[in-house]
Amino acid sequence: MAPLPKRRHSTRRGGKRQAAIKLKIFGLMKCPNCGSIRIAHRACKQCGWYDGKVAIPQKVEKTKKK
Secondary structure, three states: OOOOOOOOOOHHHHHHHHHHOOOOOOOEEEOOOOOOEEEOOOOOOOOOEEOOEEOOOOOOOOOOOO
């Protein structure tokens, strides 16, 4: 069996540990194609471009002809 703690950790101690592990968004940059803000090394959510190519094809709305 694995060893167990003798006493319960306080909520403050758990909160300090949780505060140390923060999820930060690093590397925000401008998309060279559309100019919107995107995360570095990811495809742009607005236009779908990455590294000068279309990585995510965008859906095109069809228009009705009269």
